[in-house]
Amino acid sequence: MVDGFRVDTDMSEQRAPARRSRGTGRVRIEDVARAAEVSAQTVSRFLRHPDQVGPAASERIAAAISRVGYVPNLIAGSLASNRSRVVAIIVPTLANPVHAQPVEGLGDALRADGYQVLVGTTDFSQEVEEALVRAFVGRRVDGIVITGGRLSAASRTVLKAAAIPVVQLWELPRIPFDMAVGNSNIDIGACVARHFAERGYRRLAVIGHVQKSDTRSADRVTGFLAEAQRHGLPAPLVMEVDRPMLIRDASDLVAALRREEVRAVFVTSAQLSVVLLLNARSAGIAVPGELAIAGLESDLSTVVSPTLTAVRVPAYELGLQAGRLLLRRMAGEKVAQKRIDTGFEFNVREST
Amino acid sequence: MVDGFRVDTDMSEQRAPARRSRGTGRVRIEDVARAAEVSAQTVSRFLRHPDQVGPAASERIAAAISRVGYVPNLIAGSLASNRSRVVAIIVPTLANPVHAQPVEGLGDALRADGYQVLVGTTDFSQEVEEALVRAFVGRRVDGIVITGGRLSAASRTVLKAAAIPVVQLWELPRIPFDMAVGNSNIDIGACVARHFAERGYRRLAVIGHVQKSDTRSADRVTGFLAEAQRHGLPAPLVMEVDRPMLIRDASDLVAALRREEVRAVFVTSAQLSVVLLLNARSAGIAVPGELAIAGLESDLSTVVSPTLTAVRVPAYELGLQAGRLLLRRMAGEKVAQKRIDTGFEFNVREST
DNA sequence: GCGCCATTTGTTAACGCTAACATGTGAGCG
DNA sequence: CGCTCACATGTTAGCGTTAACAAATGGCGC
Numbered sequence: 076m077v078d079g080f081r082v083d084t085d086m087s088e089q090r091a092p093a094r095r096s097r098g099t100g101r102v103r104i105e106d107v108a109r110a111a112e113v114s115a116q117t118v119s120r121f122l123r124h125p126d127q128v129g130p131a132a133s134e135r136i137a138a139a140i141s142r143v144g145y146v147p148n149l150i151a152g153s154l155a156s157n158r159s160r161v162v163a164i165i166v167p168t169l170a171n172p173v174h175a176q177p178v179e180g181l182g183d184a185l186r187a188d189g190y191q192v193l194v195g196t197t198d199f200s201q202e203v204e205e206a207l208v209r210a211f212v213g214r215r216v217d218g219i220v221i222t223g224g225r226l227s228a229a230s231r232t233v234l235k236a237a238a239i240p241v242v243q244l245w246e247l248p249r250i251p252f253d254m255a256v257g258n259s260n261i262d263i264g265a266c267v268a269r270h271f272a273e274r275g276y277r278r279l280a281v282i283g284h285v286q287k288s289d290t291r292s293a294d295r296v297t298g299f300l301a302e303a304q305r306h307g308l309p310a311p312l313v314m315e316v317d318r319p320m321l322i323r324d325a326s327d328l329v330a331a332l333r334r335e336e337v338r339a340v341f342v343t344s345a346q347l348s349v350v351l352l353l354n355a356r357s358a359g360i361a362v363p364g365e366l367a368i369a370g371l372e373s374d375l376s377t378v379v380s381p382t383l384t385a386v387r388v389p390a391y392e393l394g395l396q397a398g399r400l401l402l403r404r405m406a407g408e409k410v411a412q413k414r415i416d417t418g419f420e421f422n423v424r425e426s427t
Numbered sequence: 428m429v430d431g432f433r434v435d436t437d438m439s440e441q442r443a444p445a446r447r448s449r450g451t452g453r454v455r456i457e458d459v460a461r462a463a464e465v466s467a468q469t470v471s472r473f474l475r476h477p478d479q480v481g482p483a484a485s486e487r488i489a490a491a492i493s494r495v496g497y498v499p500n501l502i503a504g505s506l507a508s509n510r511s512r513v514v515a516i517i518v519p520t521l522a523n524p525v526h527a528q529p530v531e532g533l534g535d536a537l538r539a540d541g542y543q544v545l546v547g548t549t550d551f552s553q554e555v556e557e558a559l560v561r562a563f564v565g566r567r568v569d570g571i572v573i574t575g576g577r578l579s580a581a582s583r584t585v586l587k588a589a590a591i592p593v594v595q596l597w598e599l600p601r602i603p604f605d606m607a608v609g610n611s612n613i614d615i616g617a618c619v620a621r622h623f624a625e626r627g628y629r630r631l632a633v634i635g636h637v638q639k640s641d642t643r644s645a646d647r648v649t650g651f652l653a654e655a656q657r658h659g660l661p662a663p664l665v666m667e668v669d670r671p672m673l674i675r676d677a678s679d680l681v682a683a684l685r686r687e688e689v690r691a692v693f694v695t696s697a698q699l700s701v702v703l704l705l706n707a708r709s710a711g712i713a714v715p716g717e718l719a720i721a722g723l724e725s726d727l728s729t730v731v732s733p734t735l736t737a738v739r740v741p742a743y744e745l746g747l748q749a750g751r752l753l754l755r756r757m758a759g760e761k762v763a764q765k766r767i768d769t770g771f772e773f774n775v776r777e778s779t
Numbered sequence: 780g781c782g783c784c785a786t787t788t789g790t791t792a793a794c795g796c797t798a799a800c801a802t803g804t805g806a807g808c809g
Numbered sequence: 810c811g812c813t814c815a816c817a818t819g820t821t822a823g824c825g826t827t828a829a830c831a832a833a834t835g836g837c838g839c
Contacts (some may be wrong), residue, residue: 097792099509101588102588115795116819120818129818132818146564146588146589147795148567149567156796156798156824157449168531175522175527176521179548193513193546194544196534237498378701380705449797449798456826457825468789468827472788480788481788484787501826504825504826506794506824507826507827509828
């Protein structure tokens with residue numbers, strides 16, 4: 076054995092002065108193998124399937140790895156095994172926690188299995204999304220999570236050819252491209268409208284937050300209107316805001332609500348709802364006495380006074396669920412339940 | 428021409444029934460080469476260095492690529508070229524926009540050059556950080572951005588061996604591990620203290636937000652205290668909060684501030700400062716008449732009433748700068764300026 | 780008309796790892 | 810005591826791309 080080892084060592088030293096040498100100079104699996112007096116394959120097995128390696132070899136390999144400071148080249152491993160152990164997620168922006176949190180959830184779901192997360196932000200641009208899909212497929216990600224229910228034809232083609240699991244986030248298309256995790260924004264709107272109806276408010280309003288290619292707010296408005304009609308209420312006032320809310324916009328909105336004698340308003344975005352509440356109060360409007368306000372949950376919902384009745388969408392959990400679905404599919408399992416409705420919480424507080 | 432193509436096609440059909448066949452069945456560069464009647468290397472050149480390929484060949488290759496639906500395998504490319512065109516960023520959490528925004532900035536800085544971003548979140552755990560560093564180095568990322576100035580010995584060793592550019596974010600160590608982009612939290616604290624002194628407030632307080640292994644808040648407190656002393660003010664009251672602020676905590680804080688007859692307080696976290704302001708007002712304390720409040724910038728700074736005097740730290744720009752530094756180094760440039768202070772804005776508003 | 784060089788294209792051999800197959804070893808069993 | 814089988818380990822040949830070198834072509838100056 077020792078002799079064999081010697082010979083190997085010598086051979087390695089004869090470093091043929093071949094005209095080519097592209098090596099990176101980094102420690103390779105071969106170096107560990109030599110140091111542990113086993114074959115490269117056994118080292119590879121030790122790292123991927125430790126149960127298939129005997130105790131004596133395992134010990135020597137572990138020692139050798141730390142002795143020579145080996146960090147496996149996962150790029151080479153990915154190429155050889157045709158599995159990258161990387162998943163990608165595409166979100167419109169990371170500045171909004173509601174979109175950043177699923178990324179964290181996804182990472183947490185996958186970390187234990189050795190997967191890493193590639194992120195791409197689109198700023199709501201369809202072209203950027205297509206470019207990202209191509210880039211990620213080019214990197215041979217094992218799975219991909221895409222925010223939103225709309226997928227361009229080009230993206231569909233590329234994803235189809237790649238044959239990797241895909242999870243659409245936030246929306247629940249009747250027939251998902253592959254899988255989908257989200258909640259029904261129509262249900263959210265309906266839930267709030269029902270609450271207003273039960274409280275006896277009749278003159279309602281809904282303020283939507285229009286963001287390019289994001290239909291979530293629009294769906295909430297739709298659900299709200301449908302439910303209001305079902306309860307025989309007069310058609311609610313519908314307003315839309317298309318940019319980050321400034322204090323002066325809110326004043327205008329408050330004035331409009333007062334003019335229209337609105338009794339209860341549902342604001343479909345977290346920040347907007349707090350801003351509206353603060354503005355209404357400083358305009359001297361009693362909440363909920365004169366105007367009831369419901370919105371979306373944020374850190375401040377329980378901090379403002381009166382506390383805000385709000386819908387909480389489980390953003391982090393969405394990412395977690397998406398990760399679990401991907402894991403199952405990447406492990407070769409079939410997934411029967413292709414649409415997961417994570418639901419939402421409706422926290423009734425003082426503002427309604 | 429057509430004949431040549433035919434023959435090649437036939438050859439591809441003879442699929443030798445070799446005992447081994449690990450192919451992925453996906454379109455390879457070879458397939459494009461055959462369809463365009465050039466060598467694989469020319470296709471590779473067309474993709475990486477288009478200027479080195481003649482116009483006729485370029486045209487045929489472009490057509491062939493879209494005809495056969497080729498998506499280059501970047502994993503194989505990375506292995507061969509020893510460049511992954513991936514950079515990694517490690518942040519404590521993505522739920523806090525202040526940490527999520529640099530990720531977006533980094534992505535935006537690198538997108539145009541074909542780089543992608545791998546993210547890892549540590550939840551402030553040093554062990555997780557080490558594991559992520561190892562994993563990212565294993566994936567042979569071309570550069571890495573790490574939040575915070577402290578790097579464990581293990582991480583340093585691995586990063587040293589990997590010989591890749593590293594950017595530390597938010598803090599500016601005297602001697603960075605490699606490069607650093609951040610701002611001086613001591614300066615931030617000092618700036619606010621100076622402002623208070625100039626306004627004539629004497630009895631000061633500072634409320635820190637302690638988060639495991641995050642020294643930024645502590646540095647702000649340090650700078651604040653030093654500057655207060657320089658102006659001959661009595662030693663400010665120092666308080667610390669170690670969890671997400673709840674409304675009742677804020678009430679306690681407000682009571683304590685009143686009891687101690689504090690005239691001006693600096694809150695070193697964005698959310699806390701808004702919460703404190705709202706609480707002080709509902710407790711009937713005049714702001715800034717009885718108590719002046721300065722905090723950190725958030726969406727709500729200009730929304731609350733009175734508007735909040737706040738320090739804005741340029742989170743997105745930090746990521747952008749980090750990306751630019753990495754790009755230069757990855758292009759082989761030497762970077763002389765290894766510490767970049769992105770500074771901060773101090774927005775004086777009604778609350779002080 | 781000849782050599783020189785820039786431009787374009789082709790050929791070969793890695794890059795560092797793992798799948799697939801091959802082989803060796805010893806325990807268990809009738 | 811030979812046979813089978815589970816287990817441990819080794820050998821071989823890629824995975825799909827690009828670096829390095831080689832070669833063919835043609836324009837240009839003299």
